[in-house]
Amino acid sequence: MVDAIDDSQLRADMLAALAWQVELGADEAIADAPTDRTQLTRAPKAAAAAKRQDRAQDQAQDHDTGPAEDPVRAANDLAANAQSIEQLRDALLGYDGSPLKTGARNTVFADGNPAAEVMVIGEAPGRDEDREGKPFVGRSGQLLDRMLAAIGLNRASEDPATSAYITNVIFYRPLENRTPDDAEVQKLLPFTLRHIALAQPKVVLCVGNVPAKHLMQAKTGITRFRGSWSDVPSASGSVPALATFHPAYLLRQPDAKRFAWRDLISLREKLESLQ
Numbered sequence: 001m002v003d004a005i006d007d008s009q010l011r012a013d014m015l016a017a018l019a020w021q022v023e024l025g026a027d028e029a030i031a032d033a034p035t036d037r038t039q040l041t042r043a044p045k046a047a048a049a050a051k052r053q054d055r056a057q058d059q060a061q062d063h064d065t066g067p068a069e070d071p072v073r074a075a076n077d078l079a080a081n082a083q084s085i086e087q088l089r090d091a092l093l094g095y096d097g098s099p100l101k102t103g104a105r106n107t108v109f110a111d112g113n114p115a116a117e118v119m120v121i122g123e124a125p126g127r128d129e130d131r132e133g134k135p136f137v138g139r140s141g142q143l144l145d146r147m148l149a150a151i152g153l154n155r156a157s158e159d160p161a162t163s164a165y166i167t168n169v170i171f172y173r174p175l176e177n178r179t180p181d182d183a184e185v186q187k188l189l190p191f192t193l194r195h196i197a198l199a200q201p202k203v204v205l206c207v208g209n210v211p212a213k214h215l216m217q218a219k220t221g222i223t224r225f226r227g228s229w230s231d232v233p234s235a236s237g238s239v240p241a242l243a244t245f246h247p248a249y250l251l252r253q254p255d256a257k258r259f260a261w262r263d264l265i266s267l268r269e270k271l272e273s274l275q
């Protein structure tokens with residue numbers, strides 16, 4: 001019986017790893033993602049979305065009778081008081097310092113195993129994540145799952161050594177899926193830093209520019225910064241963090257998957273060295 005379970009798990013892992021390898025071998029002729037033509041018009045749309053969100057913030061402040069509270073200080077206080085991941089989640093649900101919240105259906109906090117050795121931190125929820133209330137459940141999430149499976153990790157696993165814990169630096173879907181700006185990230189960063197301190201992963205994997213910039217202090221874009229290790233603050237002092245490409249970028253640029261593969265190997269080696 002035990003062998004049967006092991007076999008089916010092994011088979012699923014092997015198939016997932018194989019799927020990832022197939023993706024690594026894809027070239028332009030068999031690109032696995034169509035070119036997203038909407039990207040070409042996203043900039044003006046994103047600017048309009050940002051304006052709408054600013055307007056919503058102004059309106060919210062118009063109704064505010066007292067002196068406006070500093071949202072970063074409020075986030076810091078709430079996050080610092082949380083003594084468990086559940087308390088942190090509740091604190092976040094009660095936080096109204098991010099105007100992004102007004103345009104979102106759900107607060108997308110985390111998914112996977114909070115005890116996992118690996119904590120994956122992305123950018124912000126997209127449409128699917130906003131709908132489901134969970135990070136990385138859309139197409140890029142499916143690719144992320146295959147990437148993790150290629151190094152033996154599965155967010156659904158109960159074993160900390162083979163699972164992953166997944167979150168984002170932004171917990172609400174920005175309208176039009178625009179990239180969140182620095183101020184928007186800073187308002188929520190106390191929650192992410194406290195999240196890392198409470199989850200105590202052995203390793204953090206930052207996927208994409210935004211988490212690399214704000215958590216790892218990346219001074220260059222992800223194309224140059226990926227593959228770099230640096231420390232992010234944690235309860236135990238610090239935790240090693242690795243930056244890699246965002247899966248959404250890999251869907252658009254399959255050629256870059258070979259670099260992501262190198263990063264995953266580096267992650268695997270780091271985990272082994274920490275055993």
Ligand code: URA
Pocket residue numbers: 122123124125126129134135136137138140141168248
């Ligand atoms: N992209 C992210 O950065 N996070 C998600 O949760 C989904 C897509």
